[in-house]
Amino acid sequence: LHRAFEAGKPVDAPAEGIAADSLAPKRVGEMMFPIAKAFVERSILVSDDDIVAAQKALWDRARIIAEPGGAAAFAAMLSGRYVPAPGERVAVLVCGSNTNPANF
Template identity: 40%
Template structure:
């Protein structure tokens, strides 16, 4: 499960996995760059807003990310700001991890049921916190 802004991270992960793992793109509803590109069949400009806009707020998926995602990204899923904030708070409350909204998308997808792993599936997430407002996670 990979958070997407401009697409650099997911392009690198998807290219490296190259069919060895399912790669699922996660985006906030307020910044759906890859989701919108897939719907349009090409990169398009999107209006950006919401809690993850400062970290995932690209207005358009990058050209290389678009090319790689067409071959190696299995799906794109959208998350609400509420589910992202809830996941941030859960990570702090339960694990004492202060993460930025972009990093909370994977937990949000799992907790909200937007993504349901198969029984035998191992799920990978990247958690980071460099762009974290401490008041938002408490």
């Protein structure tokens, strides 16, 4: 999505990280892109290290086992790549259904 926004249209984009590849389809769909363009203000990229740090923080602070893709939004907050505006209320959805606790 990030590369499609930069290009102004759907483009091929290889997944570039082990943690984030669950969020990186080869190409944003032709039907989905106009919807995203209309309703998504921006996309924010986080690194694999940011995602791993978010997973660790979720575990250390709340005993939540999150899958890498499920921790990405929290990674944006934790890393400072997304800084809420004064008075902005932020909610982050976290999921872990694709995580094997034995590998965590």
